[in-house]
Amino acid sequence: MPPLSFRLRLFLSFSLLWLLFLVGALYLAGRGVERALRGHLEATLLEDAARAAEAYRKGQAGTLLPTGGVYLHLYAEDGEALVLTRGEHRLPKEALRGVGERPQVVWHSDFAAALVRTPLGLLVLTQDTAPIDLSLLALRRALLEAFFLLFPLGMLLVYLTARLATRPLERAAREIAARSPERLDPVPITLPKDAFGGMVEAVNRLLLALKEAKEKERTFLAEASHELRTPLTVLLGHLDRLKRNPLDLEALQTAQATAERMRRLVEDLLALARGEAERTLNPHIVDLRALAAEAAREYGVAFSGEAVEVLGDPDRLLQMLRNLIANGVRAAGKEGVRVALRREGEVALLEVADTGPGIPQDLLPHLFQRFARGPGGGAGLGLAIAQAIARAHGGEIAVESRPGRTIFRVRLPLLEEEA
Structure with missing residues (x-):
């Protein structure tokens, strides 16, 4: 089975959310209307019962006649019916137990009753709940019709929204899929900053x-x-x-x-290719002065320096020195290169200076990147390897350049006394 597209998954997800929201909203609307109708009927019965009980206490009972859909009934203390204005609303004796002077409401299948104790007996006011049931039935039909109208309409809006939202993404996906090693131009699509x-x-x-x-x-x-x-x-x-x-x-x-x-x-x-400059170190106590003198003598350039010891791989450090000196020789010739070594605080400072044409300022930030080629020529490898070796020894190579004066400064941590 092929995987669903992003648009279809988005459409199905929002359709489910719309269905849940719609069903929940319609259910809560129906329950709210039902509670409101029943609450209104209950409040009316309680008010009428309290008013009638007060009139009976004052001897103003009058004639027990149904008024405005409310039926008045009178029961003896033992639950026997004295007056029934609507036989269908007769209450069982169990329902009349515990009736006090404060009105209370009980609900039955087809009517509601308010009960209160009076000097004449137990007064009961009842009213049919059929109008409420009919109203609720009509409301449920209306809500069901609204559901069948709103659900497909919402589905249509969800589909249009999903299509509108995913159109730039699908276009971006097509453009990205069209890229290959032979085609690496940017995707020509501008989207919001999200x-x-x-x-x-x-x-x-x-x-x-x-x-x-x-x-x-x-x-x-x-x-x-x-x-x-x-x-x-x-x-x-x-x-x-x-x-x-x-x-x-x-x-x-x-x-x-x-x-x-x-x-x-x-x-x-x-x-x-192998990253050996960073990984394959064989540390020894290295006489950096002897190492720099050897590299300078090999290329025929001037050298001066004091005795300095560092902990490192002599082969790698010699490779670093050769690369730096060879870079200077290509730029200024061996007569224009000078190598110097001295202590500077806790580090050994090795300088390779040349009198060549200098390095363009826009090239300086990229000078130690692989394949970056300076004006002196070369394959763009030596300086990258030299920097990797210096960092593998806990040091760093910095450069400053202007026409006629370029200095590479190598800082390496000195050998500690404990070592």
Whole structure:
């Protein structure tokens, strides 16, 4: 059995509510009218009985005649009927027990009676309830007719309301269902700022994020292909030279350096894909000065610093330093890069400064995002991995830049004395 549509479920739910409301309202209306009629009759009988009892006490009994549909009866103390103006309204003796000077009303199947004690005996005033029953019967017919008129009318209004309410939602559902990896444009529907409108906005934000991610992926693949193609071309050229002249040491060294560059690029790709920069840490007591000096010497850049120890993974920290220094070298050349290390309170402060053209201000907030590419080139991976490594060690990388001066500041917690 196929699932019910949202419109049908909404229609059925509100139809049930309308049915319950209508039945309840008509039932309460009927009960209210019945209580009002019976209450009015009871109040009239009590008032007449009290007036008649007062007249009897004053010796103004007069003639016992029915007046205005009310019948007067007189019973002895033992319950024997003295005067009956309507035989059908005769009360059994059990009903006359305990009658006092304060009027009280009893109900029977076809009449109501008010009883009160007087000097002449037990006075009973009765009145037929047939008019009330007929009125209630007419009222029930009218309420039933109203039900058969109002229920389908309400159902129609509920259907129109459900259709009107669900139309934009169904349109939004069709538009969302039409989206695919090849079609990620936003849903062109504007709804009020309610739950459904927020849902469409959230879907549009998700589509926009997916579109941006897909564009970044496409850009990354193109840049990664370019980054790999260039060293591969160089590597193949030098291998060809070595094939012709196996003793060409310069070609061998260049091929080895090129292969190392490719290896690091592939490691960066794997680190991002697996999240290894954040997860696979092998902590040791690390001499950060020796580590920074090694990375600076490897790239041929200037270094100065004091002895600083941190707790961390030396391989990951060295990878972070290499990525930062390589970024500066691409921007300013190795002569324009300087690495410095010092203590700053409870942290170790490592600075990598370069004299390159600077980073555009609109790019700075996104500089450490994956696939974000600065003006110095690269595949947009190194800075993202460097930030991930710094955070995995409880630190952070900040950057400030202007034309001719860019500084990356790495803050890492110092090794505690207890450690």
